[in-house]
Amino acid sequence: NAGVTQTPKFQVLKTGQSMTLQCAQDMNHNSMYWYRQDPGMGLRLIYYSASEGTTDKGEVPNGYNVSRLNKREFSLRLESAAPSQTSVYFCASSADWADTQYFGPGTRLTVL
Amino acid sequence: KQEVTQIPAALSVPEGENLVLNCSFTDSAIYNLQWFRQDPGKGLTSLLLIQSSQREQTSGRLNASLDKSSGRSTLYIAASQPGDSATYLCAVRGLDSNYQLIWGAGTKLIIKP
Numbered sequence: 001n002a003g004v005t006q007t008p009k010f011q012v013l014k015t016g017q018s019m020t021l022q023c024a025q026d027m028n029h030n031s032m033y034w035y036r037q038d039p040g041m042g043l044r045l046i047y048y049s050a051s052e053g054t055t056d057k058g059e060v061p062n063g064y065n066v067s068r069l070n071k072r073e074f075s076l077r078l079e080s081a082a083p084s085q086t087s088v089y090f091c092a093s094s095a096d097w098a099d100t101q102y103f104g105p106g107t108r109l110t111v112l
Numbered sequence: 113k114q115e116v117t118q119i120p121a122a123l124s125v126p127e128g129e130n131l132v133l134n135c136s137f138t139d140s141a142i143y144n145l146q147w148f149r150q151d152p153g154k155g156l157t158s159l160l161l162i163q164s165s166q167r168e169q170t171s172g173r174l175n176a177s178l179d180k181s182s183g184r185s186t187l188y189i190a191a192s193q194p195g196d197s198a199t200y201l202c203a204v205r206g207l208d209s210n211y212q213l214i215w216g217a218g219t220k221l222i223i224k225p
Contacts, residue, residue, distance in 0.1 A: 004155070042116065042201065042215030043156075058212060090155060098143060098205065101213070103155035 002026055004104035006091050012110045013081045021076040021107050023091030031094045032074035033058075033101065034066060036087040043090065049074055050097050081111045114139045114206045118216035126224050127194060133187040133219050135202035140180045143205040147176050147187050150199045150218065159200075160187070192223045 007022045025032065030051045035043040045058030047066040055066050063085060065077045074093075078085060088108050092101040115138045125131050135145070144163045148156040160169045160176040162185070168177040175188040189196055199220045203213040 040121075040217055042217045043203075043213075044215070045212050048212070092156075100146065100158045100161050101156075102158070105155045106153075 004091055004093055004102055006089075006104035006107050008107060009105065010108050012112065013078075014112050015082060017081050018077065018079050019081065020078075021089055021091075021109075022073070023075065023104060024073045025091075025093040025102070026072065027093060027095075027102065028071070029093040029095050029102075030071070031097050031099075032068065033092040033094075034064075034074070034076045035090045035092065036060065036085075037090060037106075038087050046076065046089075081109075083111045085109065086111045114142075114204060114208070114214045116202060116204050116214050116216040118200075118202060118219050120219060121217065122220040122222070124222040124224060125192060127192060129192050130188065130190050131192055131221075133189070133200050133221070135185040135187070135216055137183045137185075137204045137214075139206055139208065140183055141207045142180060143207055145176075145178055145185050145205070146203045146213070147174075147185075148201045148203065150201060152198075156201065189221075194223045194225050197221055197223045 004025045033048040034046040044060045049055045049068040052071045090106045091104040094101045117136045146161045147159040150156045162169045162178045173190040178185045199218040201218040203215045
């Protein structure tokens with residue numbers, strides 16, 4: 001039982017490049033989330049998907065897009081990376097919107 | 113707007129001590145509150161979830177309390193061990209935040225052998 005997996009673990013981009021962060025869960029959870037974590041700050045929600053087929057903006061959605069590909073997979077895309085998007089990105093899932101969230105190991109992204 | 117604060121930002125104590133980590137929030141209209149643990153370079157692990165109707169939750173050496181009226185939660189760790197060293201984060205699910213979690217910045221705990 002792998003839980004929540006994320007790829008890649010590390011990535012370096014140049015300003016203006018694009019990339020997609022992948023996330024998958026094998027717990028049959030309905031809800032999935034993308035967060036970013038910056039030094040000295042709490043996690044901030046970028047986008048979430050309360051259930052398959054739905055996505056909603058979180059606190060900091062600008063510069064990002066998401067796709068809930070199916071119940072297992074939820075991807076995050078940076079269309080034109082900026083240095084301000086340098087951060088650690090976490091994917092999480094929960095059985096339902098109010099339940100405990102389970103986190104992946106994170107992707108450390110640096111934008112030069 | 114809900115704000116979550118964790119003080120202190122860092123704490124170092126000798127092994128074996130009992131300790132308390134603090135979490136405060138500004139809006140008492142919450143659905144639940146969760147405590148997580150984060151080890152360096154890794155994801156977060158859920159420790160305890162307290163519903164708004166509950167006063168406390170216990171798991172092993174951990175006990176979390178909730179006082180909604182004062183906007184406070186504490187995480188009590190009994191008989192601390194070096195393996196407890198990690199960053200502890202609390203997160204509040206408010207009724208007015210589209211059911212999203214609002215996070216504190218965490219307390220980095222170091223248990224000295």
